[in-house]
Amino acid sequence: MTYTIDETDGVLVFTLNRPERRNAINTELMEGFKEVIEYVHNSNSVRFLVITGAGEKAFCSGGDLAEFHSLKTEQQAFGMLSKMAEILYEWATLPVPTIALINGAAVGGGCEIATACDFRVVAREAKCGFIQGTLAITSGWGGATYLFERGLRHDRALKMLIDAQVYDSGQLEEVGWATKVYDGDREVALAQFIEYMRTINPGVHKAYKEIEIRKWAEKDLKKRVMEEVSQCSKLWELEAHHEAVNRFLKK
Numbered sequence: 001m002t003y004t005i006d007e008t009d010g011v012l013v014f015t016l017n018r019p020e021r022r023n024a025i026n027t028e029l030m031e032g033f034k035e036v037i038e039y040v041h042n043s044n045s046v047r048f049l050v051i052t053g054a055g056e057k058a059f060c061s062g063g064d065l066a067e068f069h070s071l072k073t074e075q076q077a078f079g080m081l082s083k084m085a086e087i088l089y090e091w092a093t094l095p096v097p098t099i100a101l102i103n104g105a106a107v108g109g110g111c112e113i114a115t116a117c118d119f120r121v122v123a124r125e126a127k128c129g130f131i132q133g134t135l136a137i138t139s140g141w142g143g144a145t146y147l148f149e150r151g152l153r154h155d156r157a158l159k160m161l162i163d164a165q166v167y168d169s170g171q172l173e174e175v176g177w178a179t180k181v182y183d184g185d186r187e188v189a190l191a192q193f194i195e196y197m198r199t200i201n202p203g204v205h206k207a208y209k210e211i212e213i214r215k216w217a218e219k220d221l222k223k224r225v226m227e228e229v230s231q232c233s234k235l236w237e238l239e240a241h242h243e244a245v246n247r248f249l250k251k
């Protein structure tokens, strides 16, 4: 199974389970996101939603370059990108706190997924970055739009995007992208992170999330996400992108 979904004591953990591909997102994993979103909406017990990656090397390496390399045209790219962008918008607007438990590399779309979460709890040795620029594209699942919503200083957010490099945990904490950096066991780090939040009535969590969600609705966030998708789709079609992906796949 390319993913697992486990609920324990109100904490729902969605684990990307393709460690041999550094937990790259393929079509099957997109369905996993949709299953989790439906689970949360239908649940009276889930209080926190956590996403993490199987193994110790990666949280998520973004889109599956082998699977998505077959997408050549702007229209073909838009079909995949918009599907995941819609999923991430539903994820970002869930009525429970969402936590990216970043156990390893979060790059490209993996960094976008983490940025769409409310919190980013990052392993000391993890490196994360919006590396799409090295593939001659921009973020394509809404990650840049969410980044500009996360309260980082504009210059720091923009530099993360146009550096297109991976940042270490110290840098991620310094720019304000990492909520917390942890050492050792990820389960212990998660338990410590939610220790106080879990003493608070879940109705309070939901009400505070609704304030942000209302602001995003008033500011046409979803429209802006889809404009980001369209921009990425245009760049996707260009030869520079396909050549860059070929170089990776022939490594």
Ligand SMILES: CC[C@H](C(=O)O)C(=O)SCCNC(=O)CCNC(=O)[C@H](O)C(C)(C)COP(=O)(O)OP(=O)(O)OC[C@H]1O[C@@H](n2cnc3c(N)ncnc32)[C@H](O)[C@@H]1OP(=O)(O)O
Pocket (backbone or CB within 6 Å): 020, 021, 022, 024, 057, 058, 060, 061, 062, 063, 064, 065, 066, 067, 068, 081, 105, 107, 108, 109, 110, 131, 132, 135, 138, 139, 140, 141, 248
């Ligand atoms: C809008 C989102 C956007 C999109 O999908 O359009 C993107 O996400 S674009 C960015 C796509 N992602 C990448 O370019 C990252 C590529 N991967 C890496 O940079 C590294 O694999 C890294 C840093 C995640 C981990 O490095 P490490 O040295 O630990 O592992 P390897 O590179 O040796 O990879 C092991 C194994 O996994 C395969 N792999 C890794 N990432 C992907 C991926 N994104 N898609 C498909 N396959 C991936 C890699 O090819 C290796 O396979 P093997 O058969 O063992 O050679």
